[in-house]
Amino acid sequence: MIGEVTSSYKAGEIEEQVRQFWKTEEIYRRTKEIHARDPDFFFVDGPPYTTGHIHLGTAWNKILKDSVLRHTRMTGRNVIARAGYDMHGLPIEVKVEQELGFKSKKDIEQFGIGPFIERCRSFAAANLAVMSRQFQDLGVWLDFDDPYQTMSPGYVEAAWWTLQQADRAGMLEKGHRVVNWCPRCATAIADAEVEYWDESDPSIYVKFPVKGRENEFLVIWTTTPWTLPANVAVAVHPGIRYARVEAEKDGRKEILWMAEELVAPVLKKARYQDYTILETADGATLTRLEYLSPLAGTIELQRDLSHRVVTADFVTLENTGMVHVAPGHGWDDFLLGCRENLPIICPVDASGRFTGEVESVSGLFVKDADAVLLGDLGDHLMAKEIIVHRFGHCWRCKTPIIFRATEQWFLKASEMKEQMLREVADVTWCPDWAGSARFSDWIREARDWCISRQRYWGIPIPVWECRSCGAHRVFGTIAELEQASGVSVPDPHRPYVDQVSVPCGSCDGTMERVRDIFDVWFDSAVASWATLGFPAKTGDFERLWPADFITEGQDQTRGWFYSQLGAGTIAFGRAPYKKVLMHGFALDAEGRKMSKSLGNVVTPEEVISSVGVDVLRLYVLSSSAPWDDLKFNWDGVKTVNRALTIFWNVYRFPLPYMILDGYTPRSDASGRWDDRTGQGEGITLEDRWILSRISTVARELGPAMEEGQLHRATRALLTFILEDLSRWYIQLIRPRMWLEGDAATKTVAYDTLYTVMRRLCVLLAPFTPHVTETMYRNLRLSGDPESVHMLSWFSGVDTEIDGRLEQEMETVRSFDEAQAYARQSGKRKLRWPVRECVVVTDEDEVEAAITSLSAICRERANAREVRVVRGRYDRAGWRAEPVMKALGPAFGKKAPKVKELILAEDASRMKGCFDCGETVTLEDDGEIFSLSSSQVSFFEELPPGIFSAPLKGGTVYVDITLTPELEAEGYAREIIRRIQEMRRRLDLKVEDYVAVGVTIDDARVAGLLSGSWEDVIRDEVRAIAIQLRAGSQEQVGVCAGLQQDWDVEGVAMVIGVSKAADETGEK
RNA sequence: GGGCCCGUAGCAUAGCCCGGUGGUGCGCCCGGCUGAUAACCGGGAGGUCAUGUGUUCGAAUCACAUCGGGCCCA
Known part of the structure; x- marks a missing residue:
């Protein structure tokens, strides 16, 4: 039966109880069972990375997911939603390296790869446990008992299998490419792993001597002096005009080549005093030129090279218009080198140090070599300054990246652009521009995806190469590898798989695994089938794939949205998801990124401990559109908290009355609540109205949820609670609640309010799952499901909607x-x-x-x-106001007199005349004044x-004019209110009876009240006896109670109230 | 340098697609209510709709440019 609720809204207690209830009664599992035979809805959880605690953005992400999924489930879908975790990769390696005090890969190798990856494994597992706990504290319902984990053998197989598919489709390629390289981590990193921020670098202008000409130079500009040892060419734009300039500095003359338009600024920067342009030429005609390296004197490697001028479209009219080309150290340079057949030189090792090929700086870290090389340039260094520009850094260790030409494995993503674009168009995007504009733009720029990393903690690339003939083989499953090698592979990680060798199929040789591991983005890319146990099991995959829905932050455009699309396109020729909701970032109140250094971080725990999970959830959902950035604001949180407090008060307000009256909601034979609210006897217009409103609101929620407009859905509900329910309906029905005994209209009010609350609990359940659960648990009937989350969604009752009434x-x-x-x-x-x-x-x-x-x-x-x-x-009467501006010219000195006449005249009569088009004539001492309508203004005048x-x-x-009767009621109400307040001060129950004495220091007022009003007061305050008399005595004749002096609208009164004995309480 | 999103009272937001007097909440000030009460309700003040230019009879809304913030990229 419905129980009374005396406590105000205490989120912490409610939520703890609900969590316990869900746990002990296994509500999540049993709720899923209810929908087991409903149509499937396959959701894939974008796996958070297991490095530590969750932050507000992570919480928002999971809250969005949970709200959508709870709603989906209630609409009758079998929601498949397994939590997932991204557990491999450099971030974890870096953390473990820090723990162990390691500085480089050498330390790891010395420590042993085996022990190292075990540390990584337990680090990831420990964080997984912490994070699962935190997510569940948010009320998130995903399968946390059995999350998919990228480090599990089955998951590793999914990645292997996918690579095998890529190989079979000819999409896997080993190549010599320039990649982003982190010198600290000594590995290639993906475009997606590069973070950009400002960095200071040298900006230098260098003269390259033209071969075969005395004192003639090409002028180039670069910010990376250390790439000069790898220079093989100078690029010019075919369309730009270049000038051959005779320039003079300190009495010496020399011939310089650079873009014509840039001659003046460049020479000024290099402090030349004078110059003459000797001739100009198109870039295209400069390709006959060859030049010598300015470092030829110190670097033998450069001495042996031939250098020439080539054309390239990427050259712009900036700096000198001539670009130094080092195909071993730049992406564009590399492509150009391939096209022009230039030698690709990369005298830099994995840790960013020069190799012995460059004697002068051998062993030096590239950045440290800058100074030496600048010195070696000598007179060839024309100008030097420092510039600040955006530069890429390793996402984990923040080291500035370099570009290095190395041997890597690639997926030929650039070849799939068209197909990926077609697939993206078939996906439903919320909002639309996330897919049509943002994501499509990103795909158009797609380059081949470098999937190999020279690290340890990751999915080993399942490629075995023959040492003898160079043939390679890609293994798709562990079993396949075990069969080919004849050894068992219990853990498909490094270093264990590194030791597995297989006989080559093409020759007598032995195949060894390439030492690389996968880019960690490849791990999560296969999540949509890996989570279904594919390829080991195919049943779920065939039934469920592709995913019906995913939702992640906008940063995942280049991340998970893309990696999944790439992998899905390679493996299955289609996008692995049908609908994507892209959400924004959680920022601080000023719209800045939350960061430790700014000290503006707000943690989910902070918010929860202050206002509870439901408030946090409702706040993040309602305060901004999912795809906009969320500016976290405590005031907003408090507002939502207040709204939920009101919701709670609305909920508990009718309970005492319902209990007192033994109210029982209608139920069917099985003891379930009967949701047919009907048009019972005593139903009033306000009842019909609130029922109409809740159905109207419910109708609006469907499309909002469908479009991912969770902010609209939650705001509509908040508005309904505040405006319609609390501020209006509850106010209207309060008198009905106070009716004594059986009253049809009271029962209908109970029915209506009960119905509204039951439906409202359903509508809010996806968003605030705890408080609605608590309310529902109290309101439910014996035959009703145990949890609000087991109920079906309420989508509104058309026949109860009355637009005209609303x-x-x-x-x-x-x-x-x-x-x-x-x-x-x-x-x-x-x-x-x-x-x-x-x-x-x-x-x-x-x-x-x-x-x-x-x-x-x-x-x-x-x-x-x-x-x-x-x-x-x-x-309403009229007040006439003379228009002096018009009266003056018309009546001259008589105007003041006319003014007085107008003010004295009956305004309504005058207006009546004017309105009929007549003139008004006023008379004074026989003198007659004739007025026109423009001479008098009229204003509405209300009687007192x-x-x-x-x-x-x-x-x-x-x-508001008082009559004795109205006044009597007014005083009666004043007295009633004060007695009620005293009742409360006496801590009496609603049903208790009292004895009352009132002494009024005003005989007239006392006279007004004596008689019938005395009875009214007695009934209203549940008094068995009332004594009301005139006088100013202190004593009011009520002993053993509360006595108090009051000033009621200027009339002094003394009121005494005491509790009446229960047995005499019977009326 | 490029792509996308955002910029509306002290704060947070609606309106923008589809042009026609800018709404709402919090906070503030004033008042009310007192059987939801460490609650609740009403009223008021407060806005160059980031800036500029254009289109138009009319621009927060459409176009272009600039500035600022965010995400992504080069």
Whole structure:
């Protein structure tokens, strides 16, 4: 049975109880069972990376997922939602390296790869446990008991199998390419792993001597002096005009080549005093030029090379218009080198140090070599400054990256662009531009995907190469490898798989595994089938794949949205997801990124401990559109908290009355609540109205959820709770709750409120799963499901929607605000009744609304009568105001006299004449003045005691004039209120009886109240006896209770209240 | 340097697609209510709609440019 709730909204307690309930009763598992035979809905959790605690953005991400999935489940879908974790990769390696105090890969090798990856494994597992706990504390329902883990053997197989598919499709390629290289981690890193921020670098202008010409140079510009040892060419743009300049500096002359337009700024920067342009030429004609390295003197490697000028479209009219080309150290350079057949030189090792090929700087870290090389340039260094520019860094260790030409494994993503673009177009994107604009743009720029890393903690690349003939083989499963090698492979990680060799199929040789591991982005790329146990099991895959829905942050455009698309396209020729909701980032209140260094980080725990999980959830969902960035704001959190407090108060408000009356909601034979609210006896318009409203709101929620507009859905619900339910419906039905005994209208109010609360719990359950669960658990009937989350979604009842009634109620609410305003200007408290409220309007709709809902209007206005008048309020008069500007010229010195005559005249009569087109004549001492309408202005003048205010479509007039009868009621209400307050101070229960004594220091007021009002007061305050008399005595004749002096509207009163014995309480 | 998103009172936001007097909440000030009460309700003040230019009879809304913030890329 429904229990009373005395406590205010205490999120912490509620949520803890609900968590316990879910756990002990296995509610999640059993809720899933209810939907086991519903149509499948396959969701794939974007796996968070297991490096540590979750932050607000991670929490938001999971809250969005959970809300969507709970809603989906309630609409009758079998939701498959396994939590997942990304557990491999450099971030974890770096953390473990820090723990062990390692500085480089050499330390790891010395420590042993085996022990090292075991540390990584347990680090990842420990964090997984912490994070799962945190997610569940957010009320998130995913399969946390059995999350997919990228480090599990089955998952590794999914990646292997996918690579095998790529190989078979000819999409896997081993190649010599320039890649982003982290010198600290000594590995290639993906484009997606590069972070950019400003960095200071040298900006130098260098003269390259033209071969075969004395004192003639090409002028190039670079920010990376250390790439000069690998220089093999200078690139010019075929269309740019270049100038051959004779330049003079300190009395010496030399011939320089650079873009014509840039001659002046460059020479100024290099402090040349004078110059003459000797000739100009197109870039295309410069290709006959060859040149010598300015470092030829110190670097033998450079001495042996031939250098030439080539053309390239990427050259721009910046700096000198001539670009130094080092194909071993630049992406564009590399492509150009391939096209022009230039030698590809890369005299830099994995840790970013020069090799012995470059004697002068051998063993030096590239950045440290800059200074030496600048010195070696000598006179060839024309100018040097420092610039600040955006530069790439390793995402984990923040080391500036370099570009290195190395042997790597690639997926030929660039060949799949067209197919990927077609697939993206078939996916439903929320919002639309996330796919049509943002993601598509990214795909158009797709380059081949370098999937190999020279590291340890990751999925080993399952490629075995023959040492003798160079043939390679890709293994798709562990079993396949075991069969070919004849050894068992219990753990498919390094270093164990490194030791497995297989006989070559093409020759007598032996195949060894390439030492590389996968780019960690490849791990999560295969999540949509790996989570289904594919390829080991195929049943779920065939039934469920591709995913119906995924949602992640906008940073995953280049990340998981893309990696999954690539892998899905390679393996299955299609996108692995059907619908994507892209969400924003959690920022601080000023719109800045939350970061430790700024000290503006707000953790989910902080918010939860302050206001609870449901408030956090509802806040992040309602405060901004999912795809906009979330500016975290404590004021916003408090507002949501207040809204939930009101929701809680609305919920517990009727409970004492329901319990007192033994109210039982209708149920069917099985003891389940009967949701047919019907049109029972005693139903009122406000009941119909609130039922209409909740169905209207429910109707709006469907499309909002479908479009990922969770902010609209949650805001609509918040508005409903605050505006419709709390501020209006509850206020309207309060008097009905207080009716004694059996009253049909009271029962209908119970029924209606119960129905609304049950439906509201369902509608809010996906967003605030704890508080709705608690409410539902108290409200449910014995045959109802145990959890609100086991119920079906409420999508509104069409037959209960009454648009006209909702419209009319809007008008009445406007009336209510207007009458309150009018009263306020007349300083008449709401407690004091007024004789009448008059609504003047010309609109049928307003008249219909006020008429059909007049009972509500009377109640709200505390008015004996509310009536509608068309046209003009009969009791409003007119005030005439002379227009002196017009009277002056017309009447000259007599104008002041006329003014007085006008003020003395009956304004209504004058206006009547003017309105009929007549002139008004005023007489004074026989003198007659004739007035035209332009000489008098008219203003509405209300008689004393009448106040007005505008409402939508009309004006309301409130007559606050007191009559003895109205005054009597006013005083009676004042006394009742004070007795009620004293009751509360005495801590009495609603049903307790009291004895009351009132002494009034005003014989007239006491006289007004004696008789029938005395009875009213007695009944209202549940008094068995009341003594009301005039006088100023201190003693009021009630012993053993509370006695208090009051000032009621200037009248002194003494009121005494005491509890009556229970047995005498019977009336 | 490029792509996408965002910029509306002290704060947070709606409206923008489809042009027609800018709404709402928090905070502030004033008042009310007192059987939801460490709650609740009404009213008021507060806005160069980031800036500029254009299109238009009319621009927060459309176009272009600039500035600022975010995400992504080069």
